[in-house]
Amino acid sequence: MSTAAAKQQDPNDSQPLWREAELRAADAMGRLMEFWGFRRHMGRLWTILYLSPEPMTTTELSETLQLSSSAVSLSLGELVHWGAVRKTWRPGERKDFYQAESSVWKLLRRVYERRELNLIREAIDAFGDAQRHLDETRSQLGREDRRRVDYMHKRLSRLSALSKAGERLVRLVVAGRMINPADLQSAEEED
Amino acid sequence: MSTAAAKQQDPNDSQPLWREAELRAADAMGRLMEFWGFRRHMGRLWTILYLSPEPMTTTELSETLQLSSSAVSLSLGELVHWGAVRKTWRPGERKDFYQAESSVWKLLRRVYERRELNLIREAIDAFGDAQRHLDETRSQLGREDRRRVDYMHKRLSRLSALSKAGERLVRLVVAGRMINPADLQSAEEED
DNA sequence: ACGTCTGTTCAAGAAAATTTGAACAAACTG
DNA sequence: CAGTTTGTTCAAATTTTCTTGAACAGACGT
Numbered sequence: 317m318s319t320a321a322a323k324q325q326d327p328n329d330s331q332p333l334w335r336e337a338e339l340r341a342a343d344a345m346g347r348l349m350e351f352w353g354f355r356r357h358m359g360r361l362w363t364i365l366y367l368s369p370e371p372m373t374t375t376e377l378s379e380t381l382q383l384s385s386s387a388v389s390l391s392l393g394e395l396v397h398w399g400a401v402r403k404t405w406r407p408g409e410r411k412d413f414y415q416a417e418s419s420v421w422k423l424l425r426r427v428y429e430r431r432e433l434n435l436i437r438e439a440i441d442a443f444g445d446a447q448r449h450l451d452e453t454r455s456q457l458g459r460e461d462r463r464r465v466d467y468m469h470k471r472l473s474r475l476s477a478l479s480k481a482g483e484r485l486v487r488l489v490v491a492g493r494m495i496n497p498a499d500l501q502s503a504e505e506e507d
Numbered sequence: 508m509s510t511a512a513a514k515q516q517d518p519n520d521s522q523p524l525w526r527e528a529e530l531r532a533a534d535a536m537g538r539l540m541e542f543w544g545f546r547r548h549m550g551r552l553w554t555i556l557y558l559s560p561e562p563m564t565t566t567e568l569s570e571t572l573q574l575s576s577s578a579v580s581l582s583l584g585e586l587v588h589w590g591a592v593r594k595t596w597r598p599g600e601r602k603d604f605y606q607a608e609s610s611v612w613k614l615l616r617r618v619y620e621r622r623e624l625n626l627i628r629e630a631i632d633a634f635g636d637a638q639r640h641l642d643e644t645r646s647q648l649g650r651e652d653r654r655r656v657d658y659m660h661k662r663l664s665r666l667s668a669l670s671k672a673g674e675r676l677v678r679l680v681v682a683g684r685m686i687n688p689a690d691l692q693s694a695e696e697e698d
Numbered sequence: 699a700c701g702t703c704t705g706t707t708c709a710a711g712a713a714a715a716t717t718t719g720a721a722c723a724a725a726c727t728g
Numbered sequence: 729c730a731g732t733t734t735g736t737t738c739a740a741a742t743t744t745t746c747t748t749g750a751a752c753a754g755a756c757g758t
Contacts, residue, residue: 340640345630456524
């Protein structure tokens with residue numbers, strides 16, 4: 317089988333002819349993923365798997381991307397954790413095989429659900445805490461300072477409203493429903 | 508004026524009572540911004556300005572957040588560059604004053620337009636390049652390898668289609684139009 | 699024109715992250 | 729059960745990113 321031809325320890329040259337193209341795409345996806353807050357390698361590994369018709373082993377992956385086995389193990393583990401890669405099994409084979417979850421849309425939703433929503437919720441909480449904190453100190457302040465604190469309070473309300481609108485939008489995305497970004501706009505117009 | 512009372516070199520204690528709340532909110536926004544690929548400090552600085560009824564000077568900012576003047580200069584400069592903060596001017600005063608652009612919606616759009624769109628376009632290009640590269644090598648390959656390369660080619664087409672759908676969605680967001688995330692879904696269904 | 703006040707840039711230092719090799723553990727083979 | 733093979737974890741080392749203080753440059757007032 318032709319993929320077996322790729323397995324050679326000779327550093328250069330012994331690569332299949334399509335390796336260059338493969339790495340180029342993997343790198344582009346790596347950039348996207350990195351920008352999106354994941355490890356570069358996660359994008360790279362996922363892409364290699366996504367472009368491969370057959371499931372691959374960690375050894376093949378580390379050879380393709382020139383990564384140490386620990387690096388592969390770490391990032392691949394994280395990909396599995398996110399459901400972006402599945403472990404598969406082959407009768408007779410001892411090593412694990414991995415294949416990419418190929419529905420990008422499904423992956424996007426999962427990440428938004430697990431990660432972005434949490435992030436927004438934390439921000440919402442923090443804004444609420446800040447407001448409560450202001451409420452507590454308000455009584456100890458003079459007239460001038462109260463005006464100041466009231467101003468901050470109003471602004472924090474706006475940040476909260478915005479964050480909540482954001483949360484709703486992300487929820488809709490996760491549900492695969494249509495969304496209207498202008499909701500964010502209106503969230504800051506009630507002054 | 509009460510904000511003047513904050514100006515004291517005494518490290519602790521001399522802070523206005525609302526400082527705690529202010530920093531809490533600033534930090535939450537810092538996290539959001541960091542997650543979104545900006546410097547932590549950008550979010551913090553913007554928030555302090557957003558919560559202040561009056562424009563502020565770099566000195567006040569560095570005192571509030573306990574930052575060196577160079578750190579303030581750097582991140583504030585970037586905020587100005589992104590249009591998130593405006594330099595204002597006060598007759599008689601020598602220092603520059605800064606105030607937050609308070610339309611978050613406007614800011615979001617600008618960032619998506621300038622940054623995310625570029626990122627996606629680069630990825631689209633890279634996938635295209637990879638495909639072209641495959642086309643060039645195809646003739647030198649045997650039957651088995653051609654099948655392999657054809658598979659990769661098809662997958663790259665799907666990644667391209669997805670990226671292009673993403674680009675369209677972001678464009679719509681920037682235009683403030685309704686969007687249907689399910690477009691991404693359908694982008695990978697034509698097999 | 700001089701001295702002072704502001705803001706920016708830069709190189710050095712500090713902090714944070716990624717990466718690796720080696721040690722460990724677990725599963726399988728004969 | 730001893731010896732492999734495979735996968736994970738960990739601390740050390742490397743790389744990258746942030747932060748800072750000092751040097752620099754520009755603007756202003758006198």
